[in-house]
Amino acid sequence: MAKLLYLISVLCSFLIFSCASVHENLQNEPAANTQTTVSTKAERKNPPKQEPLKLCFAGDIMAHNVNFRMKDYSLIYRDVKTLLNSKDLAFANLETPICDELPYQTFPNFNIHGEYAQAAIDAGFNVFSLANNHTNDQGTEGIRGSADFFAKARSQGVYSAGIKKPGSDELTYELIEVQGWKILFAAVTEIVNFNRHNDLFDFYPFTEKGKLTLKNELIRLQKENPCDVFILSVHSADPEYVLEVTSERREYFYSLLDLGVDIIWANHSHVSKPWERVSCKVTEDGTNRKTEKLIMYGMGNTISGQNIPINFENPAHPYEYTGTGILLQVDLKQEENTAESGFGGRPLLKIADIEPEIIVTHVDKGYNFVIRRLNENLIAQQDKRLAAYYKKRLELMKNIREITTCR
8 A cells, every 4th residue: 555655646746747847838838829849949039931922912992982982891802802811911002091080081182990991901901001192181180090090900910101100200110020031011102292290101202302311211221120021112203194114213213122122012103004023133252143123113003983984985094094903913932041242131032923913993783892803704794885895904904014124
């Protein structure tokens, strides 16, 4: 009996010690979702990158009266929700303030409530530019309302940039960590509709002084925030409804790439423009290598009511481009054991794939303004008149292509 009691005592001591050790380990280690993994401290601090990093860039989310009068905003994104949710990050420019205390308002001074923006989030958009020419449409109420909404949305894994904290004159940013990648994101506007409260958002005029100030901020931001990819949203001071890209615009954006920006995502014109894959030479250990960068000059409108009524007689009119847009899908990879001198030693980028998805703001039978993929299947479902219009719009949008440049 004494021997049996002794064995029981030893067994209990072992179990107590084991349980205490397990509890202590659970307190000190992050919980795995589905399985237990063994990793070093270095691996936990710098997890391996999953490749490719899958991104999607949209254009402007507008809020005309035909858009916000809908009863169910989730209908807007139903046809593209699967596409958006297949990406690690999906970017959109929100072209309106958010202020629940003020009524919905259409052009020229936009305002929406949180539910309208939430529908975009629920659909899969998780990175937003808030700096544009409509940011201050509702004064400080609208600016602070937008900031408060997206501050709360962070709990949903949603990021935004473009609105400053009171009293700050530094460029705002997000350092997003996903799939082992670190993405530095900032958003600026070169244009405003009203010269009021400009100190509350990231406004850098398209002047020599404004451009120099922005460049200095971009250099500072990268030094303070080492990253794998630097993405900059620019609300360009270019004419609206113009499809062409000027040489001045291209040269200026090249200069931002030279400072270390990897992807420039520009909007404002409300029409889709070409995108440009830029191969940049990098001298490393006496050898020339290339890193790939990307400029999007404009993705057009993602949702709007701008081209209503439709111009059936002239589908090629510049204003008709406001009813169609592009979701640009971009896959990124990194070359191993390389470093781009001067920009935090980050590895060279490789654009593995770029795939445009052409979309149209479509009016369904319930008079809901929704995003639809513009393809032969959608065309076949329409009456003769609308089918002919959509067919021509699709042909025109396919003419907006990628530009390839080596520098």
